Amino acid sequence: MTLAPPHSPKPKAVALISGGLDSMLAARVMLDQGVHVEGINFYTGFCVEGHTHAIRREARERPKRNNALWVAEQLGIKLHIIDVIEEYKDVVINPKHGYGSNLNPCLDCKGFMVRKAREWMETNGFDFIVTGEVIGQRPMSQRRDTMPVVARESGAFDRLLRPLCARLLPPTLPEREGWVERARLFDFNGRSRKPQIALAERYGITEYAQPAGGCCFLTNAQYSRKLADLWQTRGEKRYELEDILLLKVGRHLRPRPHFKLIIARDDGENNFLLGFRQRYTHLHATSHAGPLALIDGNAGEEDIELAARLTARFGQGRDADQVTVAVTDLAGHTQIRHVRPFTADEIPQTWYL
């Protein structure tokens, strides 16, 4: 237990802001109690926010806002966005507490983020950390028995306050020191969203991002399957930012163990994949409009023929007898192939990742 006075007359809290409603409310509750609040948001590379706007056309048509920044603006607080891409790899690759239903290491992730927030708090002379966690809200990381694990493993201990469920937990330092009033904190519990929605109404908050099962792609079954496939074919659990961004883009088909094909699904993805041309053998139809496809792995002569037929399948020439496909290798040499597109029935479902 730590017992130190606050660093200034007005207590200062750093609030983890995800862009969703719960963390917004938690910060708002603190502001209501006269606490100076600044937000912190971590970019892991797996976040649902952000670059999908730059990639998919359908995402481009939605408002291009960063929800964490938007929340900060609504609350009138500063927001510090921290790049944790490198450090986060260890959380995803070696989670001490294992994975959730997909490759989401939620408990380790929470501990990691609160630890980073604690380091930020110490460096910047803040007094405590605030999160929007609610007991029972998520099966892995937000349970009564995991709350102390996060507080302990992050090193935040009793400087970690969860205003939305604090009254169900032992009093923390900010409560004991009177920096915040425990009676004006909450006892939200369980998966229902009703108490949060009612509190939002009380604060006049009418617009907020809908929680969509998690704040990152690791909770997505299809995405996790592609990541598992990446590790399995590499023979080790390792990734770079480029790998995990590419997993968000295009159709991924693995017709052979030693290579897969990434095929753009719209113009936005086509443009995005164009940026990777120099580093991958790539294909596109020249006789018909169609997508760009990248080959990830070592494709031999027969494999390239197969990749060309698959690329033809996903373009305008899918019903043609023959499609001309340009294949450019890593050295920049282009060869032209005339292929018969695969029919839908000829592509085994098991090829789709």
Add this chain to the structure above:
Amino acid sequence: MTAHVLDVRHLLCPMPVIRLQNTVARLPVGDTVEVQATDPGVLHDVPAWCRVHGHQVLSVSETAGEIRVTVQVQGS
């Protein structure tokens, strides 16, 4: 007062705003930073970040997929 250029072309959001934040943290009030970017998210994120931190957006332009946003550092 110095004018700086921050080249974040081909970086995807939120990296441009993170780079801007880290650059501005080292600059005195009055300096300007011209953010050069390609991700259209920058058109929204950089002004939002400036509003949140009290910095001023001096100009925004977009030509042929190249985005330029000039920001002036203000005191916090």
